Amino acid sequence: MEIKETRLEEHLITQEPYYLASGKEIEIAISAHRNCLPLLLKGPTGCGKTRFMQFLAWKLQRPLITVSCHDDLSTSDLVGRFLIRSGEAVWMDGPLTLAVRAGAICYLDEIVEARKDTTVVIHPLADDRRELPVEKLGELLLAPPEFMISVSYNPGYQSVLKDLKPSTRQRFVAISFDYPNPQMEAEIVCKEGGVDKKLADSLVKLAGMTRSLKESGLTEGASTRLLIQTGLLVQDGIDIHTACRAALIEPLSDAPELLAALQEMVSSIF
Amino acid sequence: MKPALLTERFYDLVAPDIPNEWDVEEVLESLIDESDHVCEAILGHIPIIWPVSHSLCFDFLRLLPKTLEHLNLEQIPRWIGITLDHYETDGLRAAQRFMQDDIDQYLSKLKGCGGLSLASIEKKLLPYIRGIARNDLQIEQAGISYTDTTSIYVPEELNFSPNNDDNFLLYKYILTFQWGFIACGSFINKAPSEFTHIECDKDTFWLRSFFASFEEPLLARDIYHCLESIRVQSFLEQELPGLMRAAGKHLFPLISLRNKNHPLSTLQQVLIEDNLKQGSLLDHYLSKRERKQYLQGQASVYDSINLSSKMFSKFHQKNAEYIPISPLPFQGILKLRAVETARKIKEQKMGEHFADMMAAYLLTLSRKELGDLHKEDKLDSGNEGLAESDISLIMDSEFAQTADQDKEAPILITINNEQLELPAELEEFTKNFLDEFGHLPANFLSSAAGKAGQAMLEQDVQGQTEESSKQKDTLLYDEWDYRRQGYRKNWCSLHFKELTPIHSPFIQNTLDKYHGLTIRLRHQFEMMRSQERFVKRQREGDDIDFDALVESISDSRAGISSSDRLFIRLKRDERDIAVLFLVDMSNSTAGWVNNALKESLVLMSEAMEVLGDRYGIYGFSGMRRARCEFFHVKHLNESYGEQVKERIGSIAPSEYTRMGPPIRHATSILKEVDAKVRLIITLTDGKPEDYDDYKGEYAIEDTRHALLEAKTVDIHPFCITIDHQAKDYMQHMYGPANYIFIDNVRKLPLRIPEIYRVLTS
Ligand SMILES: Nc1ncnc2c1ncn2[C@@H]1O[C@H](COP(=O)(O)OP(=O)(O)OP(=O)(O)O)[C@@H](O)[C@H]1O
Numbered sequence A: 001m002e003i004k005e006t007r008l009e010e011h012l013i014t015q016e017p018y019y020l021a022s023g024k025e026i027e028i029a030i031s032a033h034r035n036c037l038p039l040l041l042k043g044p045t046g047c048g049k050t051r052f053m054q055f056l057a058w059k060l061q062r063p064l065i066t067v068s069c070h071d072d073l074s075t076s077d078l079v080g081r082f083l084i085r086s087g088e089a090v091w092m093d094g095p096l097t098l099a100v101r102a103g104a105i106c107y108l109d110e111i112v113e114a115r116k117d118t119t120v121v122i123h124p125l126a127d128d129r130r131e132l133p134v135e136k137l138g139e140l141l142l143a144p145p146e147f148m149i150s151v152s153y154n155p156g157y158q159s160v161l162k163d164l165k166p167s168t169r170q171r172f173v174a175i176s177f178d179y180p181n182p183q184m185e186a187e188i189v190c191k192e193g194g195v196d197k198k199l200a201d202s203l204v205k206l207a208g209m210t211r212s213l214k215e216s217g218l219t220e221g222a223s224t225r226l227l228i229q230t231g232l233l234v235q236d237g238i239d240i241h242t243a244c245r246a247a248l249i250e251p252l253s254d255a256p257e258l259l260a261a262l263q264e265m266v267s268s269i270f
Numbered sequence B: 001m002k003p004a005l006l007t008e009r010f011y012d013l014v015a016p017d018i019p020n021e022w023d024v025e026e027v028l029e030s031l032i033d034e035s036d037h038v039c040e041a042i043l044g045h046i047p048i049i050w051p052v053s054h055s056l057c058f059d060f061l062r063l064l065p066k067t068l069e070h071l072n073l074e075q076i077p078r079w080i081g082i083t084l085d086h087y088e089t090d091g092l093r094a095a096q097r098f099m100q101d102d103i104d105q106y107l108s109k110l111k112g113c114g115g116l117s118l119a120s121i122e123k124k125l126l127p128y129i130r131g132i133a134r135n136d137l138q139i140e141q142a143g144i145s146y147t148d149t150t151s152i153y154v155p156e157e158l159n160f161s162p163n164n165d166d167n168f169l170l171y172k173y174i175l176t177f178q179w180g181f182i183a184c185g186s187f188i189n190k191a192p193s194e195f196t197h198i199e200c201d202k203d204t205f206w207l208r209s210f211f212a213s214f215e216e217p218l219l220a221r222d223i224y225h226c227l228e229s230i231r232v233q234s235f236l237e238q239e240l241p242g243l244m245r246a247a248g249k250h251l252f253p254l255i256s257l258r259n260k261n262h263p264l265s266t267l268q269q270v271l272i273e274d275n276l277k278q279g280s281l282l283d284h285y286l287s288k289r290e291r292k293q294y295l296q297g298q299a300s301v302y303d304s305i306n307l308s309s310k311m312f313s314k315f316h317q318k319n320a321e322y323i324p325i326s327p328l329p330f331q332g333i334l335k336l337r338a339v340e341t342a343r344k345i346k347e348q349k350m351g352e353h354f355a356d357m358m359a360a361y362l363l364t365l366s367r368k369e370l371g372d373l374h375k376e377d378k379l380d381s382g383n384e385g386l387a388e389s390d391i392s393l394i395m396d397s398e399f400a401q402t403a404d405q406d407k408e409a410p411i412l413i414t415i416n417n418e419q420l421e422l423p424a425e426l427e428e429f430t431k432n433f434l435d436e437f438g439h440l441p442a443n444f445l446s447s448a449a450g451k452a453g454q455a456m457l458e459q460d461v462q463g464q465t466e467e468s469s470k471q472k473d474t475l476l477y478d479e480w481d482y483r484r485q486g487y488r489k490n491w492c493s494l495h496f497k498e499l500t501p502i503h504s505p506f507i508q509n510t511l512d513k514y515h516g517l518t519i520r521l522r523h524q525f526e527m528m529r530s531q532e533r534f535v536k537r538q539r540e541g542d543d544i545d546f547d548a549l550v551e552s553i554s555d556s557r558a559g560i561s562s563s564d565r566l567f568i569r570l571k572r573d574e575r576d577i578a579v580l581f582l583v584d585m586s587n588s589t590a591g592w593v594n595n596a597l598k599e600s601l602v603l604m605s606e607a608m609e610v611l612g613d614r615y616g617i618y619g620f621s622g623m624r625r626a627r628c629e630f631f632h633v634k635h636l637n638e639s640y641g642e643q644v645k646e647r648i649g650s651i652a653p654s655e656y657t658r659m660g661p662p663i664r665h666a667t668s669i670l671k672e673v674d675a676k677v678r679l680i681i682t683l684t685d686g687k688p689e690d691y692d693d694y695k696g697e698y699a700i701e702d703t704r705h706a707l708l709e710a711k712t713v714d715i716h717p718f719c720i721t722i723d724h725q726a727k728d729y730m731q732h733m734y735g736p737a738n739y740i741f742i743d744n745v746r747k748l749p750l751r752i753p754e755i756y757r758v759l760t761s
C-alpha cells in the first residue's frame, strides 16, 4: 500500500461551486460557523446537501474534508494511526484530526451508516468543549474557531438500527433540506444537466408527480440528482423516453405496477 | 303474492307519500303471479327509485314483465343504476327510453366478451392518476365516466377497440381528461360578476343554477361541456403533450361522432381533430380572438360561461325538444349533483374538524367563561349544546368595510356577547373553510360548544374516578393535553385483563391457509438469524487482520503498548432484540380487520420462533379514560404454546381506541428489558378515538406524545395502520418513517413479517 500525505490544499475549493439557496440555509450555516456550532443537515437523497457543504466551504474559504461513513468505519479511520515508513513508526492524522488541526470543515456524510461506537468520538468535538482526544499520541487537540464539524443524514430510511441517538443529534444546529421549488429546481437541472428550459420544466413536473406517490408505495420520489442525470443522458444523444426509463424510473422502484405507472407518466409528459 | 299484501307493502315502502290507489293497483298487477321471492326482490328496488322519480318508479313496475324476460334478478340492480344515471343527466324521457327500448343493446353490451377490465389495470392506473393529479384521487366504477372531484368514475370494462392497448390508452385518457376538468376549475361554484343576478340557494352548485336559468338547461349544459372539453384538451396539450400525441394517433381516428346531425356535433368534433382542422371547425362559432384563446390554453372558465350564454340562442330551437348529445367516450358527463354531494361530504368533514379544534380552544378559556356556557346548556335541557345566539362567529365587519377585502378581515368569536380573537391556527383553518365553501363554519359551533361542555363535565367527575382506579390490576397514566401543552396527571387508568382462551380451529386454519407462506417466512427469518459477517480486530479468529497488524507493529515501534486484537473472525450477529406487538381491539376492527390481525399474529409468531427475538403480544381497547384495557396475549418471556395460540384466537373487537395508555405501558415494560434494540409495534385500523373527547387533534397529539416518550428512553415505536386511505395526520402523529399504512387488509398477514424484517435488519 502506498502511503500518501494528505495535502490540505487539495481540500480547498477555489472555484465557486454552483449552489442555489432555497431558504436561509447559507445565513444559518455561516452564523453557526461564527459561533462555533456544529451543523446537522438532514433531507432526502440528492437534494443538494453535499453541494451545499462545498459551497459553504468555498464561502468560508476553509478546506472541506469529507468522510463517507460506512459500518466498517473505525475510530482510527477518523482520528489517525501509526504507520511504518522505512522502519520508523510514523503517525498519520485521520481526516478528523487533520481538519481540527487545520481549522477545516469536516463533513461526515450519512453519519447513521457508521457504528454508534465510532460516532461517539465526535461528541466532545461537537459540544462547547470542542476538543479531540488523540489517545495514541496522548494529545488533546483543541479545535480552533475556524474548525467546523457537520454531519448529514437521511431520515427517510426505515431501519430503526439506523436512527441517530438523541445524545448525538442534540448537539447540532439542524438544517432541513428538501427539494427546491419547481422554478429553482428547473434552473438547477438546466444548469447542471445541460438541458433547455422546456425539458427541465418537464423533468421537474415529472419529479413532482413521483414525489406525490408516497402513499402509493414510493417512499422517495425522484431526486434532483436523478433529474440532472437524466438530463445528461439526453444531452448525450439518448432519446428522452429511454433516458427517463434508465435514469429516472428504474432507479426508483422494483415494483412492476409502480414502474408501469411511472412509465405512463413519462409517456404522457413527453 | 296477494294483491292486498302487495299494495300494503308498496304503501309502506313509499310512505309518507300516498299515491293514487288506482295507479298503484294497476302497476302492481304484473307482480301478482310472481313468486314471493321475486316480489320481494322487486319491491326492494322501490325505495331506490321512488325518491328519485315517482313516474319512473311506476314505469319500472309497468315494464316489469318485459324486463324480467330479458334480465335475471341479479342483473336488475345495475340496470336500475344506469337508468337512474340517465335520469339524472338527461331527464325522465331519456331514462324511460333507456328502460323501454335499450334493453337489448344493454344486454349485448353485457355479453360482449373481450375488452379490457378496470380491475386488471387499476393497480397501474391509480398511482398514475395520483401522480398526475398530485393528490389522492380515487378510481371508481360507473356506467358512464364522470368525476365528482374526489373520485373519477370510469366504466368497469372498455371494449372500444379489439386491441387492448387502445383500450388501455382510452382508460388512461378518460382519467386524465376527467382530472383535467378538476384542474381547469370547470366545476365553478361562484357567480362571475356578470351573472350575480341568477338566484342560487346555498345547497346548489352555482353552475347548476346557471344552467337552470336557460329555457333549455340541458342545451346550456351541453354547450358549456363542449367548450370546457376544448379548454381541457388544450390544457392537456400543454401539460401532457405525449399523451395527446398518443391519443391523436391511436384513439381519435377510432372515434366516430354518434349523432352527426346534432347541432353541437361540430363543437364536439373539435375534440378529435388535429390542430389545423380545429381552427376551421370553430370558425363559425368563435371570433378569431376567442379561437386563439381556446386552442392555446388561455381561455378561462369565465370565458366558457360567457360564451355558453352567448351561443345558446344560436343553437336553441324554440319549438323542438332538445335531445342531449351523447358525449365522446373520454368526455364523460358533467354530474353536478355528484360534485355537490362530494363537496358536502368534504364540508362535513372539515366542519367536524373545525368543531374539534374549536372545542379544544374553548377548553383553554377560563373556567368561568366556560362554566357560563355550560350552565345555560343545562338550563335549556331540551336543546343540546348552545343556542346560536350565545356563541357565534363573525367577520370583523368594521375592518371588512374599511379595507374592502374580506380576506384580510380578522374572524372573531363572540361568546355570551363577549368578543374574542381566534388563535392563529384556528383562524387560518376557518378562512380556508370560508374560501372553499363561501361561508363560515358557524353551524358547527354548537357542536363544538357541546363537545367542550361534555369534556368539562368529565373533568368534574375526575375526583370520583380516581378512587375506583386504585386497584391492584390497574395503573394510572398521564395523558398529554396539547391545548395546555402539559400532562393531565394520572388521567387514565389502565386495567389489566386476561383473554379467555378458547378452543377453535383458527390457528390450524390459518396455518393451512398460509402453508406456503409460513415455510417461506421461516426460511427467510432463519436467514436473518444466521446473519454472518466478518468482524475485525478480534483476539482470535480465522484470518489475520492486516490493518490491525500493521497498526500494532507501528504502535509498538512508536513505543505505545500495542493491541493484541489482530484477527478477523466470521461472526454470527447476535440479534439482541425485544419487541412488543400492541394490537388494536377496538370495535372498528370487527370483521375482516380483526381476522387479518389475528392471522398476522399467528404468522408472525411462527416466524419469530425461528428467529429467536424476544416478543410479547398485547391487545388494547376500553372506553373512556377511567377504563382503558390492556389484554395479555403473550408476555415477553412466555413461550409460544397452546395457551398463547388460543388467546390469539380469542382476540375480538371490543370498544374504543385510546392509544396513549397502552403505548405508555408498553414503554414501561420495555424500559426494564435489557436488549440492544427495543421495539414497540402497534397495529391499528386508523385514528385513535375514544368515547369521550379523546378524538381529533387531542387524540393525535396524545398518541404522538406517548410515542415520543418511548423514543426518549431509546425504544423505537413503529406503527402499522390499516386504512382505506392514508391520512394527513399519520406522518405528524407517528413521525416520518415510523409508520406504514396498508390499504388492503388481506395483505396484512403477508406484509407484517416483511415489515419486521426490514425494520430489524
Ligand atoms: N440547491 C442546489 N443548487 C445547485 N445544485 C443543486 C442543488 N440541489 C441539488 N443540486 C444538484 O443535485 C446534485 C445532487 O446533490 P447532492 O449530491 O448535494 O445531494 P445530497 O443531498 O448530498 O444527496 P445524498 O444524501 O444522496 O448524498 C448535485 O450534484 C447538484 O448538481
Ligand SMILES: [Mg+2]
Binding pocket: A049, A050, A109
Ligand atoms: Mg451527498
